[in-house]
Amino acid sequence: MEKDNKVFNNLRDQYNHMGLPVDLIDANTDFTIFNLKDVIHQSLPFKSPGHRLNFFVFVFIKNGFGEYTVDEQKVSLQPYTVYFTNPGHYRSYEWTVVEEVYLITLSESFLKENVHADIFEEFPFLLAEIFPGRLINEALFSEFERLYLQIHTEYINNSPYRTGIIANLFVVLLLKIKACFWLDYNPIYEGNRSSLIVKNFKRLLEKHYRDLSEGKAERAFRIQEYADAQNLHPNYLSTVIKTKTGKPVGTWIAEKTIAEAKSLLQNSSISIKEVAYRLGFAELAHFSNYFKKHTHISPVQFRKNDKPSAS
Template sequence: MKETEKKLVFDTLLKQYLHFGLPTDEIDEKTDFTIHNLKDIHLELPFKSPVFRPNFFSFVFVKDGRGRYTTDDLNFDTVPGTIYFTNPGHYKSHEWFDVQEVYLITLSESFLKENVHPNIFDEFPFLLAETVHPRVLTPEAFAEFEQLYLQINKEYISRSPYRNRLIGNLFVVLLLKIKEYFWKDYNPIYEGNRSSQIVKIFKRTLEQHYRDLRAGKVHQVFRLQDYADGQNLHPNYLSNVIKTKTGKSISTWIAEKTIAEAKSMLQNSSVSIKEIAFLLGFSEANHFSNYFKKYTDTSPVLYRKQHGTITS
């Protein structure tokens, strides 16, 4: 993938379409939700997009159309009856050869949490699946989804004062049907060897990062988002994989590593407690002391006196 392609990052469909030079009449820029038939957008075919990285969810329902799309390094064909979705953070591209009825729904994570369910990823964890393969349904099965997305489209156009709530409730039904047909027993632990690789990379990054902190090469402690960005993953998905595979949350891994590094420096160096606090990302020494005492039931000063040979 070319470096210039990686710079194409869009947080809304409107910005994406404006960049691609596509019509935007069907897009309401005041909401983080859109739905429309691609036939109304892609007036000239074939159409091929550059590689881009959206920060929103996309759901595609292909009743009558043909094309192809990529997500990261995987390629998929789209034929009549295809349903697929992509989540934020992955590099993707798509091309269309024929479009008659292909409905696209895009929405943000905030829209999902505000209008569908505040704990949306607990109810529908498959939304965070690392790689989602498209499914081709029978006409009878596809008709169930068509009824739902057409009703959602009707509410979207209506401009009702209750529009977002109506769409949110209809979208719950849509997600339940997706769960019923495709991901009834989804668990990220069973996605394959990739989850094990994610854990290995996380542990390696964690270890290297704290080495860099201790050496003064970096001064900002990584948070969940940083570890997720490092692997091009959604933070909730990374959290789910790490917790499931290791039995410990990422916050626990970070806390344990912070305390381990602190203990090592308190025991084996003459670095002052104030400097240790700074190296481990604490803005104030007393914040570090409170943090250390929370996890060890003792203060850094007392720990150094009991276990170290050098006083601060």
């Protein structure tokens, strides 16, 4: 896979970098959906370089052909294929035919803020190391098609309830994916030892921050505690996580802290001081500085800006 070592946090930045049009991508939300034909139809065959993407990608292929590569694993793209990837992987793709291929991208923050704060508890397969793509029959695909087309209809509307409607429809889509592909999902059978270490780390990270937000834990774990949970040396854990995901353990912890902070600030009425306390910050000033360092906005301003409004 040709790689240019770029890391993108949203699809708009990735497409800008590749010189693709971004007019179908709403810059005001971390959720996008469109028919890929409307973006790359003039450039076929189209081949992208490998980028590391820090957002979720869901693809529904009704009429298209190509190949997708995730961390050197190749996936054939053909009609009636459904697949997704989660943040942290190197990805590239090559399309030879694109007639009807719907792409959904969204961030973890969107999931936590608009779908459910405990999204990974309900849908643990979202943390899967890789979902190789499933070729399904036309009748089953049509069930997915009805859902993603309804999501697309809401996405291009200007309803003041657009985000809420999209979030609820996306839950239905996730339930459909879970019912069709993941009822027997068990991460212990997925991949090699390194993959299992990554999976266990992600699960513990998610559980610990849920405990923090609910007041069941008093302070944020350090790298040592994540390593101890798997009987690993912290340096080895750090090496595995960085090698498999491209992000150091510290970055995973920082991003999770910010995601949980945003969720609490938006979805609860507790004071900012209480938010700081629940996330393990002894001082409000420390939390405020940390939040602003990672988001370039204060917790006070974030809460003010994220009051419900027309989308």
